[in-house]
Amino acid sequence: MTNLLPLIRNECLKIIKKKRFYVILLILLVLVPMFTYAQMRIAERSRDKFNSDWRLEIQQQITDNQNSLGSDRIPEEWKSYRRVFLQQLQYYLDHDVNPNEPSGVTFTREFLNNSVSLFIPLLIMAVASDLVSGERTTGTIKMLLTRPVRRWKVLFSKMAALLMFVSLIVLSVFVISYLISGLAFGYKGFNVPVFTGFQISGDTVDMSKVHAVAQWKYLLMQGGLIWFVSIVVALLAFMVSVLVRSTAASIVVMMAALIAGTILTNMASAWTAAKYLFMVNMELTTYLAGTPAPIEGMTLGFSMAVLGIWGLAAVIISFAVFTKRDILN
Amino acid sequence: MNDSKWTWRAVSLVSILATLLLITGFVYAVGDILNPKGEKLLSSLPQETAVPTAAASDEYKILALGDSLAKGTGDNSGEGFVRRTLTALSANEGKAELLGNMGINGLTTTALESKLKEEGVQYALRQANVILISIGGNDLFRGSNIMGTPATPKVEGSKPVPTASANDLTPESLLSALPEAAKRLGSILDTVAKINPQAQVYYIGLYNPFGDIPELLTPGNQAVTAWNNTAMDMINKHSNMTLVPTFDLFDRHLDKYLSNDHFHPNGDGYQRMSERIVQAVR
Numbered sequence: 001m002t003n004l005l006p007l008i009r010n011e012c013l014k015i016i017k018k019k020r021f022y023v024i025l026l027i028l029l030v031l032v033p034m035f036t037y038a039q040m041r042i043a044e045r046s047r048d049k050f051n052s053d054w055r056l057e058i059q060q061q062i063t064d065n066q067n068s069l070g071s072d073r074i075p076e077e078w079k080s081y082r083r084v085f086l087q088q089l090q091y092y093l094d095h096d097v098n099p100n101e102p103s104g105v106t107f108t109r110e111f112l113n114n115s116v117s118l119f120i121p122l123l124i125m126a127v128a129s130d131l132v133s134g135e136r137t138t139g140t141i142k143m144l145l146t147r148p149v150r151r152w153k154v155l156f157s158k159m160a161a162l163l164m165f166v167s168l169i170v171l172s173v174f175v176i177s178y179l180i181s182g183l184a185f186g187y188k189g190f191n192v193p194v195f196t197g198f199q200i201s202g203d204t205v206d207m208s209k210v211h212a213v214a215q216w217k218y219l220l221m222q223g224g225l226i227w228f229v230s231i232v233v234a235l236l237a238f239m240v241s242v243l244v245r246s247t248a249a250s251i252v253v254m255m256a257a258l259i260a261g262t263i264l265t266n267m268a269s270a271w272t273a274a275k276y277l278f279m280v281n282m283e284l285t286t287y288l289a290g291t292p293a294p295i296e297g298m299t300l301g302f303s304m305a306v307l308g309i310w311g312l313a314a315v316i317i318s319f320a321v322f323t324k325r326d327i328l329n
Numbered sequence: 330m331n332d333s334k335w336t337w338r339a340v341s342l343v344s345i346l347a348t349l350l351l352i353t354g355f356v357y358a359v360g361d362i363l364n365p366k367g368e369k370l371l372s373s374l375p376q377e378t379a380v381p382t383a384a385a386s387d388e389y390k391i392l393a394l395g396d397s398l399a400k401g402t403g404d405n406s407g408e409g410f411v412r413r414t415l416t417a418l419s420a421n422e423g424k425a426e427l428l429g430n431m432g433i434n435g436l437t438t439t440a441l442e443s444k445l446k447e448e449g450v451q452y453a454l455r456q457a458n459v460i461l462i463s464i465g466g467n468d469l470f471r472g473s474n475i476m477g478t479p480a481t482p483k484v485e486g487s488k489p490v491p492t493a494s495a496n497d498l499t500p501e502s503l504l505s506a507l508p509e510a511a512k513r514l515g516s517i518l519d520t521v522a523k524i525n526p527q528a529q530v531y532y533i534g535l536y537n538p539f540g541d542i543p544e545l546l547t548p549g550n551q552a553v554t555a556w557n558n559t560a561m562d563m564i565n566k567h568s569n570m571t572l573v574p575t576f577d578l579f580d581r582h583l584d585k586y587l588s589n590d591h592f593h594p595n596g597d598g599y600q601r602m603s604e605r606i607v608q609a610v611r
Contacts, residue, residue: 009341012337012340012341013333055452056429058449059450060429060430060431063431066433067400067432090449093448094447094449096448164345164348167344167348167351168340168343168344171343171351197361197362197366213361217357220350220353220354221355221357221358221361223350223355224351225355227355288358288361300362300363
């Protein structure tokens, strides 16, 4: 047991020395300013249109949505999504709270909501997909396994290092998007109230449990949920990396799964069995924001259970395969 | 080696702290979602944005309210009389600004009455100094199934197909809806006047969209005229309200100024309406 810590340390240093983490930071530093700029343009445009009066803007948004509800060409699922959205907007308006108060904190919240299903998993894969398959590609795995260390310890140390970096990645996404967007929108806004607790059943929103949460607390909760999703993605990517020989294949497999997930979420409401797939359940933050889940009957408990089972299975498979398999080539 | 020792220490420390922080957030979030505590909303919610102060009074701040005509349905450019009025008023160095267009397809007087109770609508009304209202058409022509008889005004559906349903449209059905709807129009005008007593209110009169169906020409004209007269009576009670007539704009020119659905005006029709409105406004 005593020799686990040095192993973890070794794996951590390997990740750092390979500069994967710097690449992730670099990606963030390039992309977040782009999103910030786009967001700024949107804010500018609506300021011109609505004379910087968000109440008028929200009211117009409500009216537009009501009009689109009337159209026969809009699928029923989108309509129920819009009905829910409408009632929430109305709630914000009735309580005189601006749902999109422009600030670095609001931007971070929105950005993370949008990146939980694809962007953050992608960053995590940059580290995870390479961990085992990378050693096989370069051949260093033989060196590693000829040491007098049990195989499960080798794998465990890799996994532990990975989980440490998952936390680091999630944290740095938060920090970087806050710091950069703050340049454009200001760093205030931690105490702005956000409503949560919308209970959705079909078309209607039960408002009885709605309560206001300070935005910093909302961010914290969001971070927790994203962290959980990221852990599961990391474990799955890790398993793929154990199973596949090359890093490229490992990344392709995970990417395909994730992209399939986003496509399925957009059109899967007819195929209900899809809700047992992990990639459909990744948007845990929707339960916080109160937007309808992609498939009827999905709840936070359900999604967490599905993700948990997938993650656990990934761990079991990784260890089973890695400890048993012959290392050839 | 010393270098990597410090890297390791920093990385492990930060990542453990980050993990703890994120786990806290996770526990919080799960608890909050699974057992949401509906609290009484505190009245201490911060009033974040001050209401913008009224700008110079020579600026027209336009708000449109009402049915598909206010929305501009049928106009291929999507402008409707609201945007066209805005354009005309902002020409020649005039200042005009559109605060919002709350036109909803298929809105009836009943639905508008309840809409006026919404805080957001009231807020927008208070900001405006020119209020354009178009309402009543759906009440008058709906008893005949002409608008697809929506279950609720929000889910108003299909475009009207007059040729199919016009047979059901009888003079009696047109007039039957009138007294009740007129009463609601009266209360709508009163409410608007109460919400914003300063604003100039322009009510867009109705025209008869069924003049091209011979057996509906006379009863339609009668019903629409009766409605417009009733509306005029009520509007005259408010000193700051004006009825903008449109009946003559479309009478016997339906083929030129109605869009393909034979119910809503087309771009040219809306243009003529907006010219009338501009004349009334200044």
